[in-house]
Amino acid sequence: DGGITQSPKYLFRKEGQNVTLSCEQNLNHDAMYWYRQDPGQGLRLIYYSQIVNDFQKGDIAEGYSVSREKKESFPLTVTSAQKNPTAFYLCASSSGTAEAFFGQGTRLTVV
Amino acid sequence: AQSVTQPDIHITVSEGASLELRCNYSYGATPYLFWYVQSPGQGLQLLLKYFSGDTLVQGIKGFEAEFKRSQSSFNLRKPSVHWSDAAEYFCAVGGANFGNEKLTFGTGTRLTIIP
Numbered sequence: 001d002g003g004i005t006q007s008p009k010y011l012f013r014k015e016g017q018n019v020t021l022s023c024e025q026n027l028n029h030d031a032m033y034w035y036r037q038d039p040g041q042g043l044r045l046i047y048y049s050q051i052v053n054d055f056q057k058g059d060i061a062e063g064y065s066v067s068r069e070k071k072e073s074f075p076l077t078v079t080s081a082q083k084n085p086t087a088f089y090l091c092a093s094s095s096g097t098a099e100a101f102f103g104q105g106t107r108l109t110v111v
Numbered sequence: 112a113q114s115v116t117q118p119d120i121h122i123t124v125s126e127g128a129s130l131e132l133r134c135n136y137s138y139g140a141t142p143y144l145f146w147y148v149q150s151p152g153q154g155l156q157l158l159l160k161y162f163s164g165d166t167l168v169q170g171i172k173g174f175e176a177e178f179k180r181s182q183s184s185f186n187l188r189k190p191s192v193h194w195s196d197a198a199e200y201f202c203a204v205g206g207a208n209f210g211n212e213k214l215t216f217g218t219g220t221r222l223t224i225i226p
Contacts, residue, residue, distance in 0.1 A: 102154035
């Protein structure tokens with residue numbers, strides 16, 4: 001089945017630690033996105049990538065980093081510089097004028 | 112800059128009653144508009160989309176939405192809600208080539224269904 005897979009579903013981070021969230025798609029989509037979701041704030045764009053080896057900052061990129069070495073993969077690293085990382089993270093992909101498809105999300109909690 | 116406003120944070124509807132969720136957008140060109148639904152702890156599922164043509168679009172699960180350019184609105188409707196419709200609903204706007212530009216989402220409307 002084609003789709004987007006995010007892992008892990010739940011992730012716990014200690015203060016000062018970097019963690020990486022995985023996002024893989026087998027839809028052959030060119031564009032991939034990372035969103036952060038907090039209660040009452042909707043989805044806010046962190047980073048997006050239109051093509052392999054290229055990506056752009058979204059609205060809230062500070063404290064995050066990404067890579068796009070393969071078309072299928074777009075991992076997100078939450079660095080220690082992100083002061084409030086506890087949130088629900090959603091990965092999405094799209095191609096051309098098709099709609100965006102979303103993964104099931106990763107809930108990150110700072111402990 | 113593009114933006115989406117969903118003025119209702121939370122709506123409660125009786126099962127079997129009709130539903131309308133409001134969405135207003137701001138976009139400098141012809142918008143592409145979407146409604147997504149999210150169950151707790153899950154990703155987003157596309158309900159319907161508007162690209163061009165007929166301004167009344169039909170989606171999955173019996174939902175429909177009407178694009179009104181003069182009012183910059185794209186309201187979601189359902190004639191009779193079911194308990195399984197309880198979820199959070201997001202409206203989003205993008206451009207003609209949104210695969211290569213970002214979508215902008217509203218803050219969402221949480222729908223509660225009462226017996």
